[in-house]
Amino acid sequence: MTTDYKFEGWMGLDSQAANGNMVWQEFEPKPWEETDVDIKVTHCGICGSDLHTLRSGWGPTMYPCCVGHELVGVAVRIGSQAEGDIKIGDRVGVGAQNESCFGRNGDCEACASGLEQYCPNVMVGTYNSVHTNGGKSYGGYALYHRSPSRFVIKIPDGISSAHAAPMLCGGITTYSPLRHHGCGPGKSVGIIGIGGLGHYGIMFAKALGADRVVAISRKANKKEDALKLGADAYIATDEDADWAKNNSRSLDMIISTVSSSKMPIIDYMTLLKLNGAFVQLGNPEDGALTIPAGVLIYKRIKFTGSMIGSPSEIREMLELAAEKGVQSWVQECPMKDANQAIQDMDAGKARYRFVLTNEQ
Structure with a gap:
């Protein structure tokens, strides 16, 4: 040898x-x-x-x-x-x-x-x-x-x-929480951030059988890619003032790939159904993520994270x-x-x- x-x-x-x-x-x-x-x-x-x-x-x-x-x-x-x-x-x-x-x-x-x-x-x-x-x-x-x-x-x-x-x-970092939180038939999943992690989130959510996958980004410039990857819908938060209200209580889980403490996290929480799960993957360098307790309490939301x-x-x-x-x-x-x-x-x-x- x-x-x-x-x-x-x-x-x-x-x-x-x-x-x-x-x-x-x-x-x-x-x-x-x-x-x-x-x-x-x-x-x-x-x-x-x-x-x-x-x-x-x-x-x-x-x-x-x-x-x-x-x-x-x-x-x-x-x-x-x-x-x-x-x-x-x-x-x-x-x-x-x-x-x-x-x-x-x-x-x-x-x-x-x-x-x-x-x-x-x-x-x-x-x-x-x-x-x-x-x-x-x-x-x-x-x-x-x-x-x-x-x-x-x-x-x-x-x-x-x-x-x-x-x-x-990149792939396993999104696959692991999707699998752990029960992604499959009957589930609706949101993927925040359409990049190296997010594109896997879309594909693996569909591969696991999710009924509906929603890609979420600030701009609309990745909409075409997201739909090609398998997303059923796309939300551009900077280009729709009513995005949170219009999509309220529509998702069973959200996978967040964004590494920023400045994300509109309270608005994201409004997208979750009762007993929904918000899973944070990105680890921000620019500060801590904060959320009022009531946002979690009123819909029994799980706010959690996942690693590789x-x-x-x-x-x-x-x-x-x-x-x-x-x-x-x-x-x-x-x-x-x-x-x-x-x-x-x-x-x-x-x-x-x-x-x-x-x-x-």
């Missing part, structure tokens, strides 16, 4: 990296364990979390940092104790999490329930984290990636690598995507152009997910 390859990638050295100043250089992956898999990266999606991390938007980043947690590639080294029946040459991927406390001196309640993303003991991100063996995690804007096998996902034959990569974070998904949820999502023909809307960019791609992502130019491709 050859290991004569180098781990090299785009490294953020300080908060200016998000402005297109990442530097290509070699890095030292986590020390090898026999439960690990090495992956030759072919594709890596660009996620909003990458930008938040590169600029230390969610707190101080452990520079140098190689971001990218929507990576797909080929397994080139497999430990003798690896899980998942992975073989050399298999097409595999890794999402936003690399390790939890599962299997380490007794599992926590979350891990034992197959919800490793909520592990309170060991939540190791695919980048900008430290593994239990002391090694630092580095992401997929790179040639190779090393991951504990539990978090390595085999990619179904029915999905291309470019389409699968952004599903590993577990390995089992990701596998389930990919199988559904293959079965239902769910295809990411992606724009592929050469890995060498990653600095320009992250700037274009920050400028809102993605329709709706940029995917970096290694040309080697």
